[in-house]
Each structure stands twice: as C-alpha cells, then as structure tokens.
Amino acid sequence: MSSQNISTEKKNFSFQRNVAIIGIILFIGKLIAWRLTNSNAVFSDAMESIVNIIAAFMGLYSLYLAAKPKDEDHPYGHGKVEFITSGIEGALIIFAGIIIIVQAVNSLLSKSVPSKLDWGMIIVGITAIINYILGYISYKKGIKENSLVLQSSGKHLQSDTITTLGVVISLIIVYFTKIYWIDSVVAIIFGTYIIFIGYKIIRKSLSGIMDEQDPDLLNNIIKVLEENRHIEWIDVHNMKIQQFGSSLHIDAHITLPWYYSLREAHNEMEKMILLLAKHTKRSVEFNFHMDDCKPISCSICQITNCPVRENDFIKKVAWTPENVTSTDKHTI
Secondary structure, three states: OOHHHHHHHHHHHHHHHHHHHHHHHHHHHHHHHHHHHOOHHHHHHHHHHHHHHHHHHHHHHHHHHHOOOOOOOOOOOOOOHHHHHHHHHHHHHHHHHHHHHHHHHHHHHHOOOOOOHHHHHHHHHHHHHHHHHHHHHHHHHHHHHOOHHHHHHHHHHHHHHHHHHHHHHHHHHHHHHOOOHHHHHHHHHHHHHHHHHHHHHHHHHHHHHOOOOOHHHHHHHHHHHHHOOOOOOOEEEEEEEEEEOOEEEEEEEEEEOOOOOHHHHHHHHHHHHHHHHHHHOOOEEEEEEEEEOOHHHHHHOOOOOOOOOOOOOOOOOOOOHHHHOOOOOOOO
16 A cells, blocks of 8 residues: 555544544434433434444544555455445444334334424534534545545435434424424334435445446546557456455456567556556556457457558457456457
8 A cells, every 4th residue: 555545544534533523422412402302303313323423433443444554464455344344334324223213113102292392403403514514524535535434424424414404394393283293203204214324335335345346437447548548459358446445456458469579568558557547546556467469359450560460450449348347358
C-alpha cells in the first residue's frame, strides 16, 4: 500500500471516529426524547441510533485495519475487512428493525398513550438536522475516497434522517389529532424500512467479499482503453478487477506482436498500465501478462507493415466487457 493510500485511510479513520462520537451524543438526545414521550416512533428512531453507534465503531476498527500496510500474511493488504464489517452492520440494522416492529405491535395491542410530544418533536428534529449534514458529508467523502465504510456510514445516517423526519411528522399528527395508534403504525413502517436498508447493505458487502464484478468500473476502464488503444495492442483479454478497501487490483492479458523483443513488449505493456493508472484516480496494483500473437490474430491486427503477417486483416474488433473479460484471445 502506497504512503498516499495509507494517509487517506488514516484521514478516513479520523473522520469515522468523529462520526462515532457524534452518534453517541445524538443517541442520548433521542433516548431523552423517548423517556419524555413514551412514543414508539421515537423508540424506533433511538434503536436505529444504537445500531449506528455500533456500526460506527465497527467501521472505525475496519478503517484501522485497512490503514495497515501489506504484510506476509496479507499480501493484498487488509482492505477486505471493510466488506465484512459492512455486512455485520447490515445484520444489526435488520435486527433493530425487527425489535422496533415487535415493540410497536405490543404497544398497539396494549393501547399505550404517548405524552409530552412537543418536547419530543423539538429534540428529535434537532437530531435529524445534524444526522443529515453528517451523513451527506460522510457519503460524499466515501465516494471520493472509495471507502465502503464511509459510504455505508453516510447511508445509515441519511436513512436515519428520513426515519427521524417521519417520526417528527407522526408526533405532530398525534399531537393535534390525539389518534394515538398512529404512533405505533409509523414505528412499524419505519421498522420495515430499516430492515430493507439492512438487506441492501448486506447485499453490497457480499458482492465485495465474493469479488463480484462492478459493471460501471469495468465499463469505465474499457472505455479508457478503447479510446486510447495503440495498434500494437492487438487485444486485451482475461481482465479481472478486485477491490480491497479503497484500492484496486487489476489482472489482464495483453496480446502483442510475437516478434517484439522483451524490452519492446514490456514498454507497450507499461504504456497501457500507465494509461489506466492515470484515469483510474485511485490506488491500483496491476498484474499484466504478455501474450504473443497467433496466426488467428492477423484478422484483427491493424499493424500495416507487419513483416510476418500470415493472414489478411479483416476488421478492427471493438473492446467490450464480454471480450475483454473472456479468457481467450480476440478473433473474428
């Protein structure tokens, strides 16, 4: 891991630490609001805050590990831990959603009555504003730094803001209408929503653990290659992309003229690697393999003065996700 990448991970760690501290303060505020109002909707909001606090500290630990350099036991670094902690966060969120629904159903059946709703609206409203601002900053920073932990943290805080605003609206309605069962119904709705958010987070973390292909990332890389390709680059195939925290690892085979010297072939490979490194805008480790061209490659080879051509050139083959990720050389 480069010194620049380590510095980025340390900055992310410091930011996530602040998120965790602020999360504790907001949770205390929501807990006070719940004790004042005895509202199930406020309880659902407080429960989500507990999960966010746990998730923030888990994210903090994962960023601490991700900032550690490679070692003999972890030759690709420690970035994968972000996917694991993110998956656990999703599971905790689902668990919180279930607790919220159970609590709301029990209160609905027992016909409990909330009180002091005016104070609840004020306290919970303030936490909503703080949560949104913090979540927005966290998510944008996660996108910029390619950190799944910060992105997940930002989404949690933003989703918490949505539920909090819903809680405030429900408190207002109950305050003026005195229809108290609305409080429990709102809690059930938000409990279901929280479960859905948890599922989406688990789904994304599993895709990272299983090295699921990122279509957007692959398309961007292929677009860069296609727009800047050299005629000496006969094809690129068997490309694989892995994500390790904020870093990438790219494997690929590049087909070059078989009569090139080792130095010439290596220089062409280096040109492709430097091109991708320039346009990827994140830390990338490359593992490229040079393949020699075969007679079947002549039909797509654009080198006009090839001294050993065995077959006629037929047409240029556009590079696509299908043929770039294929294990075979390109042919007509």
